[in-house]
Amino acid sequence: MTEENNLLEEMLQEDDSLTDKQRKILVAATEMFAEKGFAATSTNEIAKKAGVAEGTIFRHYKTKKDLLLSIVTPMMVKMLGPIIIKDLNKVLDEDFEHFEEFVRAMIKNRQEFLDKNLKVVQIFLQEIPFHPELREQFIEHIGMKVVNRFIQIIEHYQSKGQIVNLPATTVLRLTASSIMGYFATKYIIDPKWNDDEEINQMIHFLKKGLAPEE
Amino acid sequence: MTEENNLLEEMLQEDDSLTDKQRKILVAATEMFAEKGFAATSTNEIAKKAGVAEGTIFRHYKTKKDLLLSIVTPMMVKMLGPIIIKDLNKVLDEDFEHFEEFVRAMIKNRQEFLDKNLKVVQIFLQEIPFHPELREQFIEHIGMKVVNRFIQIIEHYQSKGQIVNLPATTVLRLTASSIMGYFATKYIIDPKWNDDEEINQMIHFLKKGLAPEE
Amino acid sequence: MTEENNLLEEMLQEDDSLTDKQRKILVAATEMFAEKGFAATSTNEIAKKAGVAEGTIFRHYKTKKDLLLSIVTPMMVKMLGPIIIKDLNKVLDEDFEHFEEFVRAMIKNRQEFLDKNLKVVQIFLQEIPFHPELREQFIEHIGMKVVNRFIQIIEHYQSKGQIVNLPATTVLRLTASSIMGYFATKYIIDPKWNDDEEINQMIHFLKKGLAPEE
Amino acid sequence: MTEENNLLEEMLQEDDSLTDKQRKILVAATEMFAEKGFAATSTNEIAKKAGVAEGTIFRHYKTKKDLLLSIVTPMMVKMLGPIIIKDLNKVLDEDFEHFEEFVRAMIKNRQEFLDKNLKVVQIFLQEIPFHPELREQFIEHIGMKVVNRFIQIIEHYQSKGQIVNLPATTVLRLTASSIMGYFATKYIIDPKWNDDEEINQMIHFLKKGLAPEE
DNA sequence: TATGAATGAGTATTCATTCAT
DNA sequence: CATGAATGAATACTCATTCAT
Numbered sequence: 001m002t003e004e005n006n007l008l009e010e011m012l013q014e015d016d017s018l019t020d021k022q023r024k025i026l027v028a029a030t031e032m033f034a035e036k037g038f039a040a041t042s043t044n045e046i047a048k049k050a051g052v053a054e055g056t057i058f059r060h061y062k063t064k065k066d067l068l069l070s071i072v073t074p075m076m077v078k079m080l081g082p083i084i085i086k087d088l089n090k091v092l093d094e095d096f097e098h099f100e101e102f103v104r105a106m107i108k109n110r111q112e113f114l115d116k117n118l119k120v121v122q123i124f125l126q127e128i129p130f131h132p133e134l135r136e137q138f139i140e141h142i143g144m145k146v147v148n149r150f151i152q153i154i155e156h157y158q159s160k161g162q163i164v165n166l167p168a169t170t171v172l173r174l175t176a177s178s179i180m181g182y183f184a185t186k187y188i189i190d191p192k193w194n195d196d197e198e199i200n201q202m203i204h205f206l207k208k209g210l211a212p213e214e
Numbered sequence: 215m216t217e218e219n220n221l222l223e224e225m226l227q228e229d230d231s232l233t234d235k236q237r238k239i240l241v242a243a244t245e246m247f248a249e250k251g252f253a254a255t256s257t258n259e260i261a262k263k264a265g266v267a268e269g270t271i272f273r274h275y276k277t278k279k280d281l282l283l284s285i286v287t288p289m290m291v292k293m294l295g296p297i298i299i300k301d302l303n304k305v306l307d308e309d310f311e312h313f314e315e316f317v318r319a320m321i322k323n324r325q326e327f328l329d330k331n332l333k334v335v336q337i338f339l340q341e342i343p344f345h346p347e348l349r350e351q352f353i354e355h356i357g358m359k360v361v362n363r364f365i366q367i368i369e370h371y372q373s374k375g376q377i378v379n380l381p382a383t384t385v386l387r388l389t390a391s392s393i394m395g396y397f398a399t400k401y402i403i404d405p406k407w408n409d410d411e412e413i414n415q416m417i418h419f420l421k422k423g424l425a426p427e428e
Numbered sequence: 429m430t431e432e433n434n435l436l437e438e439m440l441q442e443d444d445s446l447t448d449k450q451r452k453i454l455v456a457a458t459e460m461f462a463e464k465g466f467a468a469t470s471t472n473e474i475a476k477k478a479g480v481a482e483g484t485i486f487r488h489y490k491t492k493k494d495l496l497l498s499i500v501t502p503m504m505v506k507m508l509g510p511i512i513i514k515d516l517n518k519v520l521d522e523d524f525e526h527f528e529e530f531v532r533a534m535i536k537n538r539q540e541f542l543d544k545n546l547k548v549v550q551i552f553l554q555e556i557p558f559h560p561e562l563r564e565q566f567i568e569h570i571g572m573k574v575v576n577r578f579i580q581i582i583e584h585y586q587s588k589g590q591i592v593n594l595p596a597t598t599v600l601r602l603t604a605s606s607i608m609g610y611f612a613t614k615y616i617i618d619p620k621w622n623d624d625e626e627i628n629q630m631i632h633f634l635k636k637g638l639a640p641e642e
Numbered sequence: 643m644t645e646e647n648n649l650l651e652e653m654l655q656e657d658d659s660l661t662d663k664q665r666k667i668l669v670a671a672t673e674m675f676a677e678k679g680f681a682a683t684s685t686n687e688i689a690k691k692a693g694v695a696e697g698t699i700f701r702h703y704k705t706k707k708d709l710l711l712s713i714v715t716p717m718m719v720k721m722l723g724p725i726i727i728k729d730l731n732k733v734l735d736e737d738f739e740h741f742e743e744f745v746r747a748m749i750k751n752r753q754e755f756l757d758k759n760l761k762v763v764q765i766f767l768q769e770i771p772f773h774p775e776l777r778e779q780f781i782e783h784i785g786m787k788v789v790n791r792f793i794q795i796i797e798h799y800q801s802k803g804q805i806v807n808l809p810a811t812t813v814l815r816l817t818a819s820s821i822m823g824y825f826a827t828k829y830i831i832d833p834k835w836n837d838d839e840e841i842n843q844m845i846h847f848l849k850k851g852l853a854p855e856e
Numbered sequence: 857t858a859t860g861a862a863t864g865a866g867t868a869t870t871c872a873t874t875c876a877t
Numbered sequence: 878c879a880t881g882a883a884t885g886a887a888t889a890c891t892c893a894t895t896c897a898t
């Protein structure tokens with residue numbers, strides 16, 4: 001577990017304003033929320049697992065929901081950087097001459113992200129149906145911005161004649177579905193399974209499916 | 215709401231062993247579980263919404279979880295019929311000469327299923343991470359059987375030279391990802407939105423992406 | 429179990445006003461009350477064990493406590509007969525010339541009674557601390573009458589110079605303690621254990637302990 | 643009530659780890675369990691009587707049964723000391739030259755114990771039929787050890803030729819029955835009644851009844 | 857900062873009892 | 878006579894949160 005949540009760990013170590021107990025609380029809560037869900041996890045359990053008094057949790061997080069947000073929000077903020085700034089610039093700087101290469105890079109990048117943050121992503125996906133704040137936060141921090149960047153990128157490759165001239169949102173959806181479908185299968189069946197051949201076939205499939213019409 | 219859960223309604227009306235109160239309980243519980251999640255819904259709320267004494271719930275369903283399963287299990291059982299028996303036979307009877315037509319039929323069929331059972335499907339997806347029984351039930355009732363039928367169908371079209379000769383599971387994954395990606399976008403953005411053009415593009419994309427290699 | 433509660437069985441068969449279901453209820457209730465206690469036994473359990481609808485219990489017994497009394501009261505009534513009428517007369521008719529013989533007969537008689545009615549006696553002893561009615565019933569039906577008869581008997585043997593001239597209540601207490609202590613040990617350790625030698629020693633002990641002072 | 647449960651009071655005051663509220667809970671529970679029985683006493687009632695929130699009970703005692711054991715177990719542990727260590731040594735140190743004196747001391751000692759712990763003893767006797775744990779605890783803490791000590795003592799007096807050469811267990815049973823029969827009568831009729839004459843007669847009866855055969 | 861005792865509202869579940877069929 | 882669905886009060890127990898230390 002420790003090796004997985006590197007981003008959480010990172011956040012915990014970087015942030016000097018956090019007490020030791022606070023760190024323990026966040027780690028314990030992440031583990032439990034991922035496993036049993038937010039509603040089914042009691043603050044008592046978290047306190048026990050963190051080796052901390054129950055009151056200590058509420059000294060740092062006004063409510064249980066606060067604790068949830070303290071875990072999930074930083075993840076969303078940190079998701080932005082890599083995607084938007086680094087990757088987009090790379091593309092525009094012609095690091096990726098072909099759409100194909102860009103897709104491959106995206107897969108690798110998201111793969112790494114998932115490997116490091118599986119639990120927090122899991123919590124996010126499990127809880128989003130029940131917490132409007134999460135949805136709003138997601139839309140605010142990620143939603144539009146990211147979609148817009150991707151659209152720019154797709155239009156970039158379309159203008160180079162590398163991919164079909166469908167609406168960029170459609171292309172985005174088709175591409176994202178394939179990638180996320182791959183991740184879903186992978187993490188449901190076996191998170192450690194890593195089939196390069198499968199990725200190659202997916203990219204080939206996307207390339208063919210999205211090839212410009214003659 | 216009433217118009218949506220036709221399968222549930224059907225089940226409620228067909229089953230003579232159900233009391234009137236029991237029907238009301240199932241309807242109320244479905245609504246609440248979908249909205250707030252299983253763990254965050256109290257039996258008290260359900261009883262109130264159903265216009266029933268709290269004790270009445272427990273006369274019919276030994277535990278709250280029992281109630282959940284009574285809602286979700288029939289859905290899974292009833293999902294089998296349409297998919298496996300009808301559709302498979304149609305394919306083999308050459309009702310669908312081309313893979314393309316089969317995919318289109320599948321989309322329509324699942325679309326109708328979703329339209330009718332949105333809430334129960336929603337409950338199922340939301341709760342599956344927290345209830346191993348649900349997963350097991352799903353695997354037992356649907357999992358392997360359905361996958362195997364689809365593989366047969368895919369191999370059928372492969373042998374006719376209509377689609378590329380990748381492993382059938384890979385083809386299945388790519389196709390399913392696209393379709394589910396479409397549904398996901400649709401139901402997140404607006405369940406009533408129905409873009410035939412979008413579907414056409416998806417099918418075209420699949421056709422191109424899965425075309426046999428020359 | 430059936431062989432034990434002969435008195436209950438007898439009552440069940442003799443009483444024509446009882447329905448079959450009623451008989452089943454009484455048997456089931458006796459079993460459960462003896463095992464788990466009155467307060468910890470639910471009418472639901474009794475109904476299930478009796479193979480009867482829960483409502484049926486309340487058709488015959490207005491309340492759960494009514495059911496308890498229906499089991500315990502007849503036992504008390506039937507306890508009277510043997511002790512008072514038969515045994516007392518036997519003594520006065522000089523059937524038992526010596527106190528010793530009378531004690532031996534009493535032990536045998538109570539032994540048989542216990543063997544036949546263990547469960548109902550058990551219920552009675554377990555519940556008497558919590559139900560004033562039981563106590564009152566006991567005092568009314570048994571208490572004074574029985575004590576008085578025994579006192580007469582004791583005075584009879586005292587007047588014959590067979591036993592010491594202590595107050596009759598004291599003699600009664602000492603004798604009864606020994607007998608009940610024997611039964612208690614026996615039923616706690618092993619109800620089937622039957623040690624004639626032990627009984628002989630007890631009677632010898634009583635004889636010596638209660639011998640007239642020289 | 644306060645004056646009676648001295649052993650409980652003692653325990654409550656000695657144990658610094660107990661909260662004030664905890665003490666109140668134990669006192670209230672003891673009172674109610676003795677009066678109405680364990681199963682018929684609700685935690686709600688206990689909380690009210692103790693002037694405490696219901697939740698407070700469960701912070702200290704995981705279950706209602708836990709609370710019962712917390713009351714009864716210390717009594718059993720504390721019963722050991724007086725009986726085994728003190729009394730046995732006294733006998734062997736010839737403090738009691740005659741069996742008669744030993745019996746008299748035992749009666750006095752148990753009398754005091756009962757006077758101080760009537761309620762807890764009452765709870766114990768009332769609940770033992772329904773809680774196997776109580777029985778096991780009793781056997782483990784008291785049962786064999788105490789019986790064995792008594793047997794040693796009895797054999798000690800037998801070897802001095804003071805009492806009859808019956809099996810020690812038989813002598814023990816006869817003696818204990820008489821003493822317990824006395825206590826039972828006393829506490830049923832009037833716990834404050836204290837008849838020295840009655841005790842004298844009982845001891846005399848035991849002496850005669852257990853005198854060595856000539 | 858951290859504790860952990862205390863709380864009262866809330867939880868799922870059980871109960872004895874009623875009543876229409 | 879018998880049923881079993883229905884009830885609402887009660888049950889043991891849990892919860893997130895507060896607060897004095």
